[in-house]
Amino acid sequence: MTLYLLYETSSGYSLFQAGGLDEIGQNNEAVRNSVSDLNRFGKVVQLTAFLPFESALDALNQINSVSEGIMTDELRNFLELNLPKVKEGKKANNDFVHEILRGVRLHFERFIKDLKPGDLEKAQLGLGHSYSRAKVKFNVNRVDNMVI
Amino acid sequence: ASGRGGMRGGNKAVIIPHRHEGVFIAKSKDDALVTKSMVPGDSVYNEKRISVQNEDGAKVEYRVWNPFRSKLGAAIQEGIDNIWIAPGARVLYLGAASGTSVSHVSDIVGPTGVVYAVEFSQRSGRDLVNMAKKRANVIPIIEDARHPSKYRMLVGMVDVIFSDVAQPDQARILALNAAYFLKTGGHFVLSIKANCIDSTLPCRQSIR
Numbered sequence: 001m002t003l004y005l006l007y008e009t010s011s012g013y014s015l016f017q018a019g020g021l022d023e024i025g026q027n028n029e030a031v032r033n034s035v036s037d038l039n040r041f042g043k044v045v046q047l048t049a050f051l052p053f054e055s056a057l058d059a060l061n062q063i064n065s066v067s068e069g070i071m072t073d074e075l076r077n078f079l080e081l082n083l084p085k086v087k088e089g090k091k092a093n094n095d096f097v098h099e100i101l102r103g104v105r106l107h108f109e110r111f112i113k114d115l116k117p118g119d120l121e122k123a124q125l126g127l128g129h130s131y132s133r134a135k136v137k138f139n140v141n142r143v144d145n146m147v148i
Numbered sequence: 149a150s151g152r153g154g155m156r157g158g159n160k161a162v163i164i165p166h167r168h169e170g171v172f173i174a175k176s177k178d179d180a181l182v183t184k185s186m187v188p189g190d191s192v193y194n195e196k197r198i199s200v201q202n203e204d205g206a207k208v209e210y211r212v213w214n215p216f217r218s219k220l221g222a223a224i225q226e227g228i229d230n231i232w233i234a235p236g237a238r239v240l241y242l243g244a245a246s247g248t249s250v251s252h253v254s255d256i257v258g259p260t261g262v263v264y265a266v267e268f269s270q271r272s273g274r275d276l277v278n279m280a281k282k283r284a285n286v287i288p289i290i291e292d293a294r295h296p297s298k299y300r301m302l303v304g305m306v307d308v309i310f311s312d313v314a315q316p317d318q319a320r321i322l323a324l325n326a327a328y329f330l331k332t333g334g335h336f337v338l339s340i341k342a343n344c345i346d347s348t349l350p351c352r353q354s355i356r
Contacts, residue, residue: 008301010302032332036332062301063302067291067297067301068298098327102305102327102328102332105304105305105328105329106305106331120304121262121287124262124264124302124303124304125284125287127302128264128280128287128289129277129280129281129288131289131291131302132273132276132277132289132290132291135270135291136270136274
């Protein structure tokens with residue numbers, strides 16, 4: 001069985017494929033150990049596709065949807081394009097998947113070749129600012145009477 | 149340079165490194181906890197700044213860290229064993245408030261480190277965002293620390309989590325965030341405010 005993992009970052013969506021799961025087994029401790037070692041982890045988990053966000057505005061739209069648990073059209077297209085057609089897909093979200101996603105988060109920069117060290121932080125910084133600025137700005141319940 | 153009082157002693161203050169890497173002590177009339185400013189010339193919360201000249205003549209500016217306005221500062225002052233926050237570290241800071249302590253953490257980790265600063269309150273969040281504008285190593289996140297999945301796109305793996313959320317379920321909040329973002333073998337520092345557990349008891353008793 002092949003397991004597909006969607007991983008969202010500030011610079012784009014990426015789809016990973018995890019195969020050969022039996023080798024590392026479902027034991028959490030064993031998974032944890034193979035996750036921290038990129039050589040072993042890279043054999044098990046491979047990047048299938050990466051969709052970079054078009055612009056800062058696009059990224060902001062995407063994160064606003066992701067944080068609310070809404071699937072955007074871009075994400076739907078991305079998944080439909082890259083996932084094989086299956087009769088019956090199973091969605092999984094358990095400790096095991098979580099542990100692999102931790103590994104992806106740890107090694108992400110080395111999966112995407114076009115990403116230079118520090119690029120992801122720059123994307124996080126930019127998106128963090130725009131996301132937070134919007135949160136602060138559009139709060140309708142804000143009571144702000146400064147008395148000086 | 150002197151004559152303006154306070155800590156602005158010009159070259160008179162001597163800066164020595166603290167036991168914790170990235171933290172310094174300014175030795176003058178009174179000793180003060182300081183950090184090397186990422187943004188020379190800028191005060192975040194009206195704290196005093198001390199400028200000293202290096203051996204090579206370059207000016208370095210330090211900012212005084214007021215332990216009465218920062219739990220982390222107070223913990224260092226009181227001799228905490230390890231803060232795990234050091235130059236180059238990647239830090240997830242929960243309960244960043246207006247960002248006064250965060251600014252010092254930003255100084256400590258320096259240009260090679262990152263501070264992900266999470267704060268839910270809009271009011272203090274605004275100050276946090278403004279502070280972060282000047283510091284490229286601070287990533288402001290205005291979001292509820294209870295729901296790390298909401299900001300999972302913004303945060304990478306971190307070396308240490310500092311948590312100062314003062315919530316009844318703060319251990320749970322910390323564990324949730326650690327599951328998402330803390331490296332295996334990483335560390336956390338959790339601040340517990342005795343007054344928030346039971347304000348009527350003396351603090352030693354409420355900790356028990």
